[in-house]
Amino acid sequence: MADEWAIRFDGVSKTYPAGGAGTGPAAVHDLDLDVRAHEVLVLVGPSGCGKSTTLRMANRLVEPSAGRILLEGDDVTRVDPVQLRRRMGYVIQNVGLFPHRTVAQNVATIPKLLGWDRKRTGERVEQLLELVGLAPERYAKRYPHELSGGERQRVGVARALATDPPVLLMDEPFGAVDPVGRRRLQNEFSRIQRELGTTVMLVTHDIDEAVRMADRVAVLSSGATIEQLASPLEVVARPASAAVAGLVGGGRTARLLTLGRLEWSDLEDLAGADGATRPHVQLGDELSAVLDHLVDQDAGGVGVPVWDAGRPVGRVTGQSVLRALRRLADEHAPSTDHAADGRDPGERASGGKTPGVHASRDSS
Numbered sequence: 001m002a003d004e005w006a007i008r009f010d011g012v013s014k015t016y017p018a019g020g021a022g023t024g025p026a027a028v029h030d031l032d033l034d035v036r037a038h039e040v041l042v043l044v045g046p047s048g049c050g051k052s053t054t055l056r057m058a059n060r061l062v063e064p065s066a067g068r069i070l071l072e073g074d075d076v077t078r079v080d081p082v083q084l085r086r087r088m089g090y091v092i093q094n095v096g097l098f099p100h101r102t103v104a105q106n107v108a109t110i111p112k113l114l115g116w117d118r119k120r121t122g123e124r125v126e127q128l129l130e131l132v133g134l135a136p137e138r139y140a141k142r143y144p145h146e147l148s149g150g151e152r153q154r155v156g157v158a159r160a161l162a163t164d165p166p167v168l169l170m171d172e173p174f175g176a177v178d179p180v181g182r183r184r185l186q187n188e189f190s191r192i193q194r195e196l197g198t199t200v201m202l203v204t205h206d207i208d209e210a211v212r213m214a215d216r217v218a219v220l221s222s223g224a225t226i227e228q229l230a231s232p233l234e235v236v237a238r239p240a241s242a243a244v245a246g247l248v249g250g251g252r253t254a255r256l257l258t259l260g261r262l263e264w265s266d267l268e269d270l271a272g273a274d275g276a277t278r279p280h281v282q283l284g285d286e287l288s289a290v291l292d293h294l295v296d297q298d299a300g301g302v303g304v305p306v307w308d309a310g311r312p313v314g315r316v317t318g319q320s321v322l323r324a325l326r327r328l329a330d331e332h333a334p335s336t337d338h339a340a341d342g343r344d345p346g347e348r349a350s351g352g353k354t355p356g357v358h359a360s361r362d363s364s
């Protein structure tokens with residue numbers, strides 16, 4: 001059943017020729033990895049670990065030395081390259097826009113290649129520019145050098161989405177944008193991805209970008225070895241190996257606070273009858289917001305009321321936030337051989353490599 005995953009790497013290796021005779025060490029060694037339909041899977045890891053090579057093998061910019069890559073069940077080596085590009089958009093750092101073509105012409109690249117007529121192409125370009133937040137009347141006729149880095153990156157995303165591909169490959173897509181702009185682009189891109197349901201495989205060396213954008217994170221080490229493949233929360237709360245712990249490193253608690261939410265078990269009894277009147281937080285709020293609230297509103301250390309469904313249901317204190325952090329760490333206790341084979345526990349429970357056990361984003 002190929003409909004639960006969009007891309008499958010099956011025993012894939014890549015060895016680049018070492019400058020001259022012989023071969024170098026494998027850039028990618030015997031990789032098994034499924035990208036589920038409609039998910040954002042982020043590959044993260046140190047420089048040179050094989051992230052880009054992995055991504056570029058999917059759209060055949062790099063040919064594997066061994067193994068197979070399937071796109072919705074089709075072996076990519078058997079798919080005509082133009083068809084392949086139509087089914088897989090590709091966004092890279094610094095975009096690679098054609099400098100002497102306007103924004104509209106850049107976005108129209110693939111439709112033109114596919115022989116779409118002028119009207120259909122024009123309508124699509126307009127729609128895409130709107131989607132990525134670039135008003136067509138302002139931007140369509142500009143040239144790349146007349147745009148900011150973030151705007152160029154948006155054009156890159158629009159161009160990659162032109163034929164509404166089921167899969168989008170992104171290699172450090174926001175790497176060249178300043179931190180504030182990057183955050184905004186990440187948020188907007190997540191919105192677009194949810195709207196379109198596109199399957200995304202994204203490469204980054206930035207662990208924060210990974211945990212912010214991913215449904216699942218694959219942490220890689222040299223040779224594209226999967227150290228851990230799990231939800232962002234699990235990776236941050238319970239790094240499966242020293243290599244993952246090193247990558248998550250400092251700031252782990254801050255990341256947990258952003259990822260975790262206030263739950264019933266974190267609450268303390270509502271002390272006194274003031275819960276209805278004082279400023280409060282909501283059950284389900286992000287822990288970082290709860291902590292901010294405690295710092296601002298809880299000078300006496302008695303805690304702040306927590307509301308649910310329009311009424312006060314308990315109280316949260318600094319102690320409760322600590323308890324919540326421990327809860328998050330416990331909930332994501334490592335499974336015995338989690339890091340070993342790059343598959344998740346559900347997959348192993350079902351007896352190995354059988355596809356079709358993955359829940360899509362909507363149903364998970």
Ligand SMILES: Nc1ncnc2c1ncn2[C@@H]1O[C@H](COP(=O)(O)OP(=O)(O)OP(=O)(O)O)[C@@H](O)[C@H]1O
Nearest residue numbers: 016017027045046047048049050051052053054205
């Ligand atoms: N065209 C090439 N020829 C020879 N070796 C290559 C080539 N491209 C990549 N490599 C080597 O393959 C290994 C993996 O490179 P890759 O670009 O996939 O890593 P990466 O994880 O994406 O790194 P970065 O984060 O620095 O971009 C590295 O050792 C790199 O030097």
